[in-house]
Amino acid sequence: MIAALVATVLAAHPLGNFSVNHYDGLTVHRDRIEHVAIVDSAEIPTLQQPVSGPADAHARRSCARLRDAVRGQAEGRPLAWRVTETSFAYHPGAAGLRTSRLTCHLTAPLRVDRPLTLTFANAYRGDTVGWREITARGEGVRLSASSVPARSVSGMLRDYPADLLSSPLDVRDARITVEPGDGDAGTSVAVPGVDAVTRYTGLLSDRLNALVGADRLTVPLGLLALLLSLLLGAVHAAMPGHGKTVMAAYLAGRDRRLRDAVAVAATVTATHTAGVLILGVLITVAASLAGEAVLGWLGVTSGLIITLIGVSLLRSARHHQPVHAPAHGHGHGHTHGHGHGHTHGHGHGHGHGHGHGHGHGHGHGHGHGHGHGHGHGHGHGHGHGRWSGGVVALAVAGGLVPSPSALVVLLGAMALGRTVFGVMTVVCYGAGMAFTLLAAALALRRLGDLALVGRLQRLRPYSATMTATLVLLVGTGVTLRAVSALA
Amino acid sequence: MSRTRRLPPLLGCVLLGGVLLALYAPGGVLRRDEPPPGPAGRSPYDLSGSIEDAQDRLRHRPDDAAIWASLGLLYLEQGRRTADGAYYGKAQGAFERSLRLPTGDGEPYIDAVIGMGALANARHDFAGAVRWAERAREAAPYRWPLYGVLTDAYLELGQYERAERALRRMLDGRPDLASFTRAARLEQLHGRTGPARRLLLRACEIAGAPAEYAFCQWQLGELSWNGGDARGALAAYTRALAADPGHVPSRAGKARAEAALGHLDQARHDYATVVTRSPSSVVEYGELLEHLGDRAAARRQYAVFTAQHKLLAAGGNADDLAMGTYEANHGDPEAAVRHLRAEWRRRRSVVVADALGWALHKAGRHAEAAEYAARAARLGGHDALFAYHRGEIERALGHTESARAHLTRALSINPHFSPAGAARARALLAATA
Numbered sequence: 034m035i036a037a038l039v040a041t042v043l044a045a046h047p048l049g050n051f052s053v054n055h056y057d058g059l060t061v062h063r064d065r066i067e068h069v070a071i072v073d074s075a076e077i078p079t080l081q082q083p084v085s086g087p088a089d090a091h092a093r094r095s096c097a098r099l100r101d102a103v104r105g106q107a108e109g110r111p112l113a114w115r116v117t118e119t120s121f122a123y124h125p126g127a128a129g130l131r132t133s134r135l136t137c138h139l140t141a142p143l144r145v146d147r148p149l150t151l152t153f154a155n156a157y158r159g160d161t162v163g164w165r166e167i168t169a170r171g172e173g174v175r176l177s178a179s180s181v182p183a184r185s186v187s188g189m190l191r192d193y194p195a196d197l198l199s200s201p202l203d204v205r206d207a208r209i210t211v212e213p214g215d216g217d218a219g220t221s222v223a224v225p226g227v228d229a230v231t232r233y234t235g236l237l238s239d240r241l242n243a244l245v246g247a248d249r250l251t252v253p254l255g256l257l258a259l260l261l262s263l264l265l266g267a268v269h270a271a272m273p274g275h276g277k278t279v280m281a282a283y284l285a286g287r288d289r290r291l292r293d294a295v296a297v298a299a300t301v302t303a304t305h306t307a308g309v310l311i312l313g314v315l316i317t318v319a320a321s322l323a324g325e326a327v328l329g330w331l332g333v334t335s336g337l338i339i340t341l342i343g344v345s346l347l348r349s350a351r352h353h354q355p356v357h358a359p360a361h362g363h364g365h366g367h368t369h370g371h372g373h374g375h376t377h378g379h380g381h382g383h384g385h386g387h388g389h390g391h392g393h394g395h396g397h398g399h400g401h402g403h404g405h406g407h408g409h410g411h412g413h414g415h416g417h418g419r420w421s422g423g424v425v426a427l428a429v430a431g432g433l434v435p436s437p438s439a440l441v442v443l444l445g446a447m448a449l450g451r452t453v454f455g456v457m458t459v460v461c462y463g464a465g466m467a468f469t470l471l472a473a474a475l476a477l478r479r480l481g482d483l484a485l486v487g488r489l490q491r492l493r494p495y496s497a498t499m500t501a502t503l504v505l506l507v508g509t510g511v512t513l514r515a516v517s518a519l520a
Numbered sequence: 521m522s523r524t525r526r527l528p529p530l531l532g533c534v535l536l537g538g539v540l541l542a543l544y545a546p547g548g549v550l551r552r553d554e555p556p557p558g559p560a561g562r563s564p565y566d567l568s569g570s571i572e573d574a575q576d577r578l579r580h581r582p583d584d585a586a587i588w589a590s591l592g593l594l595y596l597e598q599g600r601r602t603a604d605g606a607y608y609g610k611a612q613g614a615f616e617r618s619l620r621l622p623t624g625d626g627e628p629y630i631d632a633v634i635g636m637g638a639l640a641n642a643r644h645d646f647a648g649a650v651r652w653a654e655r656a657r658e659a660a661p662y663r664w665p666l667y668g669v670l671t672d673a674y675l676e677l678g679q680y681e682r683a684e685r686a687l688r689r690m691l692d693g694r695p696d697l698a699s700f701t702r703a704a705r706l707e708q709l710h711g712r713t714g715p716a717r718r719l720l721l722r723a724c725e726i727a728g729a730p731a732e733y734a735f736c737q738w739q740l741g742e743l744s745w746n747g748g749d750a751r752g753a754l755a756a757y758t759r760a761l762a763a764d765p766g767h768v769p770s771r772a773g774k775a776r777a778e779a780a781l782g783h784l785d786q787a788r789h790d791y792a793t794v795v796t797r798s799p800s801s802v803v804e805y806g807e808l809l810e811h812l813g814d815r816a817a818a819r820r821q822y823a824v825f826t827a828q829h830k831l832l833a834a835g836g837n838a839d840d841l842a843m844g845t846y847e848a849n850h851g852d853p854e855a856a857v858r859h860l861r862a863e864w865r866r867r868r869s870v871v872v873a874d875a876l877g878w879a880l881h882k883a884g885r886h887a888e889a890a891e892y893a894a895r896a897a898r899l900g901g902h903d904a905l906f907a908y909h910r911g912e913i914e915r916a917l918g919h920t921e922s923a924r925a926h927l928t929r930a931l932s933i934n935p936h937f938s939p940a941g942a943a944r945a946r947a948l949l950a951a952t953a
Contacts, residue, residue, distance in 0.1 A: 049606035050831050051799065077799060080827050083820070128834035130827055161796050197591075197613045198575045200568065 050076040050127060054164040056190045057155050061211045063173045068139040070099055073190040076130040092121035096137035102157035105141060107149050112141035145174045145211050154206035164193060167207045178210040241265060241442055262458040266465025302463035309459045313443040329515060336512030343505025570594055585629035588618035592635045611639050630660045637669035643837055646867060649673035664694040671702050678869035697723045697732055701739055711900040717743055734764035741773050748934035750780040768794055772801040779808050780936035799828040803846055811939035822850055845875050853882035870896045878909045886916040904930045904937035908945050920952060
């Protein structure tokens with residue numbers, strides 16, 4: 034019984050029996066802000082701060098000092114705190130000693146008739162070690178933004194999380210925005226679901242980063258890193274959003290020969306590698322160049338290029354449709370029909386890419402947002418004639434935004450003075466992508482004509498216009514998303 | 521068709537250009553001082569940041585023995601830095617997770633084994649530390665940190681030859697801050713102050729992190745203090761605190777030096793800061809307060825010490841050396857002898873010998889006390905407190921001349937070695953003059 038009590042008390046203080054732990058719970062009402070301050074002192078600080086006189090008087094004195102140490106501001110004007118309720122109590126602690134708990138209720142007048150920004154900090158006994166937690170919620174008002182959660186993870190200092198992967202909280206100030214209205218929105222942050230493939234590729238690229246940054250780079254270790262990047266590239270090309278690239282490669286293989294499929298793959302590798310290298314060098318050489326901004330502007334440029342291509346496609350489709358259908362017809366119309374899908378997926382790819390890149394920083398979410406391959410796929414699918422210009426442009430549009438994971442590896446390697454090795458990894462990454470595309474193209478070619486393709490032939494006369502329209506739409510979408518991400 | 525064929529060579533050229541640019545761009549430009557925007561975004565000196573990173577990675581990869589081991593080491597460092605034992609429990613949990621996880625060769629991850637040794641040292645289980653370090657040495661004799669664990673453990677166990685052998689191995693393998701500061705400590709134990717100072721100055725030159733610099737400045741301060749140079753010590757402690765304001769031992773040293781120089785208000789203020797962070801200096805603070813005549817305040821500090829050791833004992837980590845030393849000076853000498861005899865059975869370092877000798881003297885067993893006092897002096901170190909204790913014991917045995925010699929030596933080594941002790945030594949010398 035006593036042992037159990039001791040155990041719970043020991044678990045109760047995450048920072049040991051020398052800690053003074055603070056909790057501040059803020060509740061914003063329409064006409065006031067309420068503050069519950071709890072100070073949970075472990076055995077030694079309880080002993081160091083002896084209570085002279087009755088506990089009530091001690092609680093009142095301590096809460097008055099706490100009130101003086103609390104800084105609260107609404108739109109820059111200090112809040113006038115008043116103590117409304119106090120209590121102080123001892124609790125049994127370890128080794129027959131006591132812990133103590135001081136609770137102060139404070140309130141300050143506040144009128145929430147328009148959006149207000151509140152700041153809060155508690156400096157009471159700020160030089161001691163301990164858990165520090167702040168929560169904020171609204172009652173009758175809405176918190177539209179808050180730097181602190183609405184609920185206490187420690188049950189107001191009664192049940193501290195004690196697992197090996199959590200550090201004691203040390204939150205000393207809060208910033209919240211309140212506005213009139215109901216509901217307690219804005220404080221809960223939705224965690225985006227991550228699918229299994231993205232998660233495992235993330236792990237894979239973590240491992241690659243670790244290898245590139247290893248203390249000593251041995252030959253087997255280096256080979257392993259290259260193999261990993263090859264694998265990452267291959268997985269990357271097979272990610273959702275890349276299926277369209279594969280289709281493009283397939284079309285290249287079907288309409289032309291194996292050599293064209295190889296050319297598509299080679300172009301994918303080359304453009305991707307070049308894009309990553311150039312951006313990597315740019316970022317390294319120009320210290321002032323922020324990687325995210327560059328990626329953002331590249332996104333805008335690539336969106337604009339796609340839009341332009343869409344416009345020119347539309348124009349030429351309207352010009353050439355009746356005349357050309359019988360002449361080049363088959364290949365063309367067909368290719369366009371599929372082209373939709375590709376370009377579409379492509380565009381989205383970009384959009385996500387930005388969103389993720391900004392949200393997570395490096396090392397995560399690589400799965401999305403690589404559009405590189407797509408453009409090329411198209412290019413080669415159409416191969417020749419007057420589309421080549423557009424195809425090259427699409428390829429450029431795709432290659433403009435390099436894969437963040439490959440970029441991270443390259444920059445990491447450069448920082449360690451292993452530039453050659455970094456370049457090799459990036460090349461392998463591209464080769465891995467090419468390998469997947471090629472394999473998919475070959476496999477699809479073996480499967481022969483699909484029923485769907487046959488049916489789509491009926492739409493042939495219109496497909497060019499449809500493609501062009503979709504490319505245009507996607508281009509506009511990509512541009513808008515990129516611009517909004519920049520803002 | 522012709523365009524299709526021309527395209528790959530064109531892109532090939534672009535690729536080649538990119539590669540050449542990457543390779544031949546000036547190296548000075550490629551390697552800038554600021555951290556790369558890559559995976560290594562965190563300064564290695566940002567302890568709590570590094571802990572967060574390790575925790576994050578373990579949430580994704582809970583079976584990585586290497587990260588568990590490094591998280592354990594980070595917790596241990598955090599525990600040392602904040603003087604908060606709760607982190608030791610976390611460190612132990614992390615090391616144990618790492619040890620349970622399979623690695624490539626079937627052996628446990630070596631950093632976790634060494635970490636367990638370092639943790640044992642931090643918890644004063646020096647024999648356990650030796651066992652872990654020896655286990656690590658069998659598996660990986662070239663992991664230098666293990667010799668650090670071994671050196672510390674042997675020094676505390678009083679096995680100085682073994683400590684020196686382990687340290688030599690470490691110095692040969694990796695002459696760095698960790699080995700220099702340990703070597704300085706060994707030199708100091710042998711009374712070779714000059715070499716100790718040179719080693720510490722070198723260590724301060726190669727210190728990377730502010731916390732490392734603070735650590736070796738603190739050691740320099742301790743060296744100056746033990747040599748009686750309160751002013752030099754104060755300067756070193758101040759430098760340490762400028763680098764790392766949270767370094768508790770330096771704050772305590774600063775308070776001690778200020779008290780010696782007569783800056784009593786500043787000393788009280790610094791001591792008060794220290795004792796809200798760590799219990800390590802409560803007795804020292806109490807002794808100063810008692811010397812200044814504030815007995816009630818002193819008793820409060822002593823009560824904190826007693827409570828702290830009750831808590832340690834309840835947790836199974838009783839510190840017999842600290843308890844015995846305290847009991848000898850402010851409590852029951854018989855209890856002090858019991859504590860220190862228990863400690864002496866575990867380890868026979870000069871510090872324990874001195875403390876046991878002093879406790880025996882307080883308990884009235886002066887002849888036995890003299891034996892231990894002689895053992896405390898066996899390494900030839902210059903320690904004012906040891907000399908004072910020896911002088912008192914000799915005086916109790918009626919050896920006035922020898923007593924005078926020891927007391928004089930104590931005051932010449934460090935005239936401020938203890939507020940009450942130094943005053944009494946002076947009084948005794950005056951009385952027998």
